[in-house]
Amino acid sequence: DGGITQSPKYLFRKEGQNVTLSCEQNLNHDAMYWYRQDPGQGLRLIYYSQIVNDFQKGDIAEGYSVSREKKESFPLTVTSAQKNPTAFYLCASSIQGAVAKNIQYFGAGTRLSVL
């Protein structure tokens, strides 16, 4: 089945620890995105990538890092610099990020909590 797979579904982080959230897509989409969702708020863009080996900061990139070494993979690392990481993280992809009309398709999300 084609789609976007996020893992793990639940993740716990200890103080001072970096954790990495996985996002894999087999839709052959060029662009990939990471969003953060907090209760009562919409989705906020963390990072996005339109092409392999290139990515741009979104609105709330501080405390996060990404890589895009393969077209199908866009992992997100939540670093110890992110002081309030507890949230629901959603990964999305679209066919061509540079074209305004593209639809983003989402994974099932990873819920990150701090121990």
Add this chain to the structure above:
Amino acid sequence: AQKVTQAQTEISVVEKEDVTLDCVYETRDTTYYLFWYKQPPSGELVFLIRRNSFDEQNEISGRYSWNFQKSTSSFNFTITASQVVDSAVYFCALEYGNKLVFGAGTILRVKS
């Protein structure tokens, strides 16, 4: 700056009632796209519709309909004869460049 406002935080209806979810947007662009997504309890956002700013015709898909009014910068979503399975969080979004800006979402609870 682009902004999307969904003023209704939460709506509760009884099954078979019609319900309208409001969306107001702000943009300086002359060409733009608007979206609605559904987020069921499972968490994954499901795409519902995309609308080009040049197309102001209303759209209907089964029990769903959308009213786009450029004059009032609104893109409202109506569910006719609501069902319990419609219970979810609904997000309106505006595309700019190659990114989406989302509203805060409206929680819809449909009771049987």
